[in-house]
Amino acid sequence: xxxxxxxxILIVDDEEIIRNFLSEVLGEKYDVSLASDGDEAIEQIKKRxxxxxxxxxxxxxxxxxxxxxxxxQQDPTSRVIVISGFSSLYMVSQSINNGACAFLxxxxxxxxxMETVTDAVNG
Amino acid sequence: MNLLRTIKSCSLRTKFVLPVSAMLILSSLVISxxxxxxxxxxxxxxxxxxxxxxIRIIAKNAESGVLFESKYExxxxxxxxxxxxxxxxxxxxxxxxxxxxxxxxxDEKATKVKRFLPHVExxxxxxxxxxxxxxxxxxxxxxxxxxxSRKEKLTRENLGLTGGLEGSVTHxxxxxxxxxxxxxxxxxxxxxxxxxxxxxxxxxMLVVLVLAIVILTFFVRVVTKPIKMLVEVTDQxxxxxxxxxxxxxxxxxxxxxxNTFNKMIESLKQSRDEIEEYNRTLEERIVARTRELEQAxxxxxxxxxxxxxxxxxxxxxxELNNPLGGILGYAQFTLExxxxxLPDKITSKDIDKYIRYLTDIETQVRRCKSIVQNLLRFxxxxxxxxxxxxxVNKVIEDTITFVEHQLHMNQIELRVALDPNLPPIQGxxxxxxxxxxxxIINAMHASAAESEIKIIxxxxxxxxxxxxxxxxxxxxxxxxxxxxxxxKVFEPFFTTKEVGKGTGLGLSVSYGIIKSHGGEIxxxxxxxxxxTFTVILPVQKPSQxxxxxxxxxxxxxxxxxxx
Numbered sequence: 001x002x003x004x005x006x007x008x009i010l011i012v013d014d015e016e017i018i019r020n021f022l023s024e025v026l027g028e029k030y031d032v033s034l035a036s037d038g039d040e041a042i043e044q045i046k047k048r049x050x051x052x053x054x055x056x057x058x059x060x061x062x063x064x065x066x067x068x069x070x071x072x073q074q075d076p077t078s079r080v081i082v083i084s085g086f087s088s089l090y091m092v093s094q095s096i097n098n099g100a101c102a103f104l105x106x107x108x109x110x111x112x113x114m115e116t117v118t119d120a121v122n123g
Numbered sequence: 124m125n126l127l128r129t130i131k132s133c134s135l136r137t138k139f140v141l142p143v144s145a146m147l148i149l150s151s152l153v154i155s156x157x158x159x160x161x162x163x164x165x166x167x168x169x170x171x172x173x174x175x176x177x178i179r180i181i182a183k184n185a186e187s188g189v190l191f192e193s194k195y196e197x198x199x200x201x202x203x204x205x206x207x208x209x210x211x212x213x214x215x216x217x218x219x220x221x222x223x224x225x226x227x228x229x230d231e232k233a234t235k236v237k238r239f240l241p242h243v244e245x246x247x248x249x250x251x252x253x254x255x256x257x258x259x260x261x262x263x264x265x266x267x268x269x270x271x272s273r274k275e276k277l278t279r280e281n282l283g284l285t286g287g288l289e290g291s292v293t294h295x296x297x298x299x300x301x302x303x304x305x306x307x308x309x310x311x312x313x314x315x316x317x318x319x320x321x322x323x324x325x326x327x328m329l330v331v332l333v334l335a336i337v338i339l340t341f342f343v344r345v346v347t348k349p350i351k352m353l354v355e356v357t358d359q360x361x362x363x364x365x366x367x368x369x370x371x372x373x374x375x376x377x378x379x380x381x382n383t384f385n386k387m388i389e390s391l392k393q394s395r396d397e398i399e400e401y402n403r404t405l406e407e408r409i410v411a412r413t414r415e416l417e418q419a420x421x422x423x424x425x426x427x428x429x430x431x432x433x434x435x436x437x438x439x440x441x442e443l444n445n446p447l448g449g450i451l452g453y454a455q456f457t458l459e460x461x462x463x464x465l466p467d468k469i470t471s472k473d474i475d476k477y478i479r480y481l482t483d484i485e486t487q488v489r490r491c492k493s494i495v496q497n498l499l500r501f502x503x504x505x506x507x508x509x510x511x512x513x514x515v516n517k518v519i520e521d522t523i524t525f526v527e528h529q530l531h532m533n534q535i536e537l538r539v540a541l542d543p544n545l546p547p548i549q550g551x552x553x554x555x556x557x558x559x560x561x562x563i564i565n566a567m568h569a570s571a572a573e574s575e576i577k578i579i580x581x582x583x584x585x586x587x588x589x590x591x592x593x594x595x596x597x598x599x600x601x602x603x604x605x606x607x608x609x610x611k612v613f614e615p616f617f618t619t620k621e622v623g624k625g626t627g628l629g630l631s632v633s634y635g636i637i638k639s640h641g642g643e644i645x646x647x648x649x650x651x652x653x654x655t656f657t658v659i660l661p662v663q664k665p666s667q668x669x670x671x672x673x674x675x676x677x678x679x680x681x682x683x684x685x686x
Contacts, residue, residue: 014531017449017487025456058441060531061572085444106448110455 006031007121008048012041012055012067013083018106022054025110026117038062042070049075052121057084057091065098072099079120083108135350139343140336147335155324163317167310170209171240171264174308175250177207178268182304185215185270189223189302197224204306211263212307215270218300229307233257240264255307262310270302349377353384365392424632442494442528446487453480493524512547515555515593515660516580522559523578526567534572537563541580545593549663550640558633558644562597562656565629569601569654576600583659591662592642596655603650612646 008031011022016036023032033050035041037059045053045067053071057064064082071078082095083104092103101123102116130138181200188196197215204210204226212229214222236256242248253265274297349371359367365388371381457480464473519541530537566576577598585591604612608619613634637644641661648654 015445015449017483018445018452020483021449021452021456025452058532060534063532083448085441085448106444107451108448110452110459113452 007051008033009052009054009117009121010035010041010044010050012036012038012053012059012064014056014059018056018083022113025113030117030121038064038067041067045071045074049078051079052117053078053080054117055080055082057082057095058086065094068095068098068100079123081116081120134347136340136343136347139346140339143339144332144336147332147339151328151332155328159317159321159324162320166313166317166320170308170310170313171252171266173207174209174264174266174306175246175252175268177204177210178250178266178304178306179247181213181215182268182270185304186272186301189215189217189270190272192217192223194224200224201226208312209308209310210306211309212305214305215302216305217302223302227307233259237265262314264308264310266304266306266308268304268306269300270304272299272301273297274299346377349373349381353377353381356384356388360388360391365395420635424635439494439498439525442525443491446490450484450487450491453484456480498525510549510551513550513552513555514545514547515550515595516541516543516545518552518555519559519578519580519595521552522556522563526560526563530563530567530576533567533570535567535570536573536575537578538575539578541578542582545580545582546591546662548593548640548660550660551636554636555640555660558636558658559595559597561629561633562658566597566599566601566654566656569603570599571601574600585662593660593662595658595660597658598653598655600653603652603654604646604648605650609646609648613644 006029009026010033011019011026012035013019013022014037019034019036023034026032030052033044035044038055039062041053041055042062044050053067055064055067064084068080068082071080076099078099080100081102081104082092082100083106084091085106095103101120104112104116133141181203184200185197187193188200201213201215201224204213211227213226214229215224216222234255235258236254238254240252240254242250242252249269251267255263255265257263349369352371353369356367356369368385368388369381371378373381457477460473460477519539523537523539527537563576563578570576577596579596579598581594581596583592583594612630614631634644637658637660641663643657643659645657645659646654647657
């Protein structure tokens with residue numbers, strides 16, 4: 001699983017289908033870890049560094065905003081993409097302010113996803 | 124007291140006629156009695172006066188007859204008496220008591236009562252009179268008069284035998300009683316005429332009295348007739364007939380009263396007509412106002428629903444976008460895979476993968492469909508909410524699919540215990556869903572993270588006249604409702620939520636909806652512990668559909684919250 005040549009990505013979403021789909025799509029090119037809520041994500045972030053974190057915003061207990069903030073605290077250079085099913089300009093700007101590098105609104109196409117992820121990982 | 128009461132209850136006419144007649148009779152009696160007595164006295168006195176005159180004349184002229192005892196002369200003298208009807212007996216008696224002459228007959232022994240009568244003025248003081256009642260009951264007056272002799276007394280001086288003044292002879296007169304005259308006067312004639320006078324007076328009095336009473340009655344009629352008419356009209360007016368008028372054309376106080384009364388009825392009628400007119404238009408106005416209120420209420424329900432939808436929008440969007448994200452992703456992923464791989468290189472492993480992707484897509488599409496259907500049902504315009512047979516458990520489950528994401532977000536655990544034996548009820552699923560959403564969202568707003576909301580349904584089977592009901596409980600462990608607020612929670616626009624978070628209509632609309640289902644909604648709360656909303660929905664027999672048009676806002680309704 002831990003292929004040192006592959007960039008690592010942490011996928012945080014409480015929706016199973018989204019987690020599964022993302023890991024399916026990104027699993028071919030990246031080393032993918034999964035978390036079903038913010039708490040779990042933060043635990044994983046504490047343990048190791050990820051090249052990219054993709055997180056949902058609305059989640060039980062610890063929401064995505066906290067994940068973004070925590071990741072920035074741990075490592076200000078960490079890259080975070082925020083995905084949300086309910087997007088507003090306010091949420092986008094909040095996420096960017098918190099340190100996210102990109103925002104994806106559900107539903108998104110694979111092309112959109114791959115471009116955003118590639119940009120984020122390489123950028 | 125009784126007499127007073129009887130008098131008070133007499134008619135006006137009796138009250139007039141009776142005392143006035145009594146007074147008339149009394150005064151007539153007094154006056155005629157007095158006059159009759161006066162007349163009788165004067166007749167009697169006249170008799171006595173003429174008797175006295177007579178006896179005096181006889182006495183003056185009887186001197187010589189008595190002195191000479193000339194019966195002839197005295198008989199001649201007494202013959203005068205025959206000219207007077209009243210004289211029964213007359214006698215001239217000398218000093219010794221011998222009757223010298225007599226007229227008529229008199230029996231001394233027949234005297235029963237003898238009473239001295241005082242003189243009738245003017246008198247010379249010589250006549251003595253007595254009242255006599257005979258044993259046979261006849262009345263008489265007896266008169267006695269002295270017969271005096273006036274002879275000159277010859278004195279020495281008179282005769283000039285003694286010295287004195289020359290030529291002066293004095294004649295001294297000496298009066299001596301030489302006899303008396305007795306006269307008996309019968310009062311029969313006098314009494315007869317007195318009785319006659321009394322009868323005449325009585326007759327006259329009666330005639331006058333009858334005439335007076337007739338005139339009085341007439342006048343009393345003149346007075347009471349219009350009063351009676353006034354009373355009758357007043358009576359009719361008091362029974363609501365304001366078309367009556369008093370027809371009295373008199374120019375006195377009663378006429379004035381009648382005119383005033385007519386004017387009063389006229390203005391009364393006018394006022395009543397105005398009031399009736401006002402009432403009639405009032406009804407119309409009330410109908411119009413009620414219609415406006417009903418429309419406003421309809422709008423309120425609608426806007427509350429819109430508010431609820433707005434509150435749910437984030438959840439719904441999230442709810443939809445998640446499966447859509449999966450669907451889009453998997454569809455594209457599958458497409459790309461299939462485009463890239465050559466047909467002969469597709470392994471059974473690949474096919475398994477594609478099948479899994481497509482199955483996921485199918486599942487997610489169904490999920491989307493269910494959400495959309497739910498949303499549609501919820502937002503369906505329901506000016507006239509149609510009632511149909513519904514499964515309350517199903518409505519609760521549908522509601523939960525809407526809100527569970529939000530509950531999840533707020534880390535609130537939802538525990539549901541639904542009675543599988545719930546019978547169907549007559550109701551509107553959309554409306555009930557609105558109520559349940561409201562109750563759950565309210566519970567969620569009141570609850571802290573990691574608390575629990577319980578939803579329980581239970582069937583309460585029929586018992587006696589009770590047809591059975593579906594009972595629902597929505598129990599949260601939130602902040603609770605303060606006792607001073609618990610009565611107000613169903614009132615429109617009552618909210619303790621911060622501005623913009625609640626419309627204050629949710630529970631009032633819910634109340635109306637449950638009422639329209641013939642049900643009840645109650646609240647029971649302990650501050651900082653828990654709040655329980657109880658919803659009771661009756662199970663109706665198929666014939667009894669509740670009239671769902673009479674939804675009312677609960678502002679004025681009796682609040683059945685068991686507080």
